[in-house]
Amino acid sequence: MPANRPTTGLERARRRRERRTLIAIVGALILVGVAVTYAAAYVTGLAPGSKPPAPPASCVRTTPPPAPQSLFTLNVYNASKDQGVAKRTAAALRSRDFTVGAVSNDPYGEQLDGVGELRFGAAGAAYAKQYVLPLFPGATLQQDGRTGTSVDVVLGGDAPSVSEGTPTPTQTLPADCAQYE
Incomplete structure (x- = not known):
């Protein structure tokens, strides 16, 4: 065909x-290439939003939840009639991770013959029943007008x-777990 020949509409x-087909094929190939690259990056953990690989079970550090006893005093x-009972009991409660406030003789000056009393306000009722009463079975529960959780x-x-x-044991991890910390 001569170069200067007029072209027809057909x-x-x-x-x-042909040009549109070529553009569509090149566009589809580019999209496939981008998808494959992103998938490879996601699998290797380099893609944005991808999660890092999970550490093996031997490298997971388990931390105990905070002691609920530290939520109240x-x-x-x-x-x-015995002397030093409050001091010894307070030391034992501290070793069990309780937060101990005042340690003294009864401020009301009462002499109790039974196990004793647990005094609390409305906010501390659940703590007294769940955490303290099991240590002093038979103690009398007495709700007073206080507002705090003590x-x-x-x-x-x-x-x-x-x-x-007993103190909470500390956990040591194997040496090969350093990459997960």
Whole structure:
């Protein structure tokens, strides 16, 4: 075909179709390439929004939840004839991760013969029943007008001795787990 030959409308339409087809094929190939690259980056963990690989089970550090005993304060009072009961009981409660406030003789000056009393306000009722009463079974529950979460343990003559708790063990991880910290 001579170069200067006039083109007909059909030939121009055919060339436009070929050009559009070529553009569509190149566009589709580019999209496939981008998708494959993103998928490879996602699998290797380099894509934005992808999660890092999970550490093996031997490298997961388990931290105990905060002790619920630290959410309220225990005041320990002696209402028995024995001396030093409140001090010994307070030390044992501290070793069990309780937050201990006042340690003294009963501020009401009562002498109790039974196990004792647990005094608390409306906000501390759940703490007294769930965490303190199991340590002093048989103690009388007495709700007073206080607004805070503190609980008073008033020890009577038959109060059980509370044993000291064991400290929470620390966890060491294997040396090959350093990359996950």
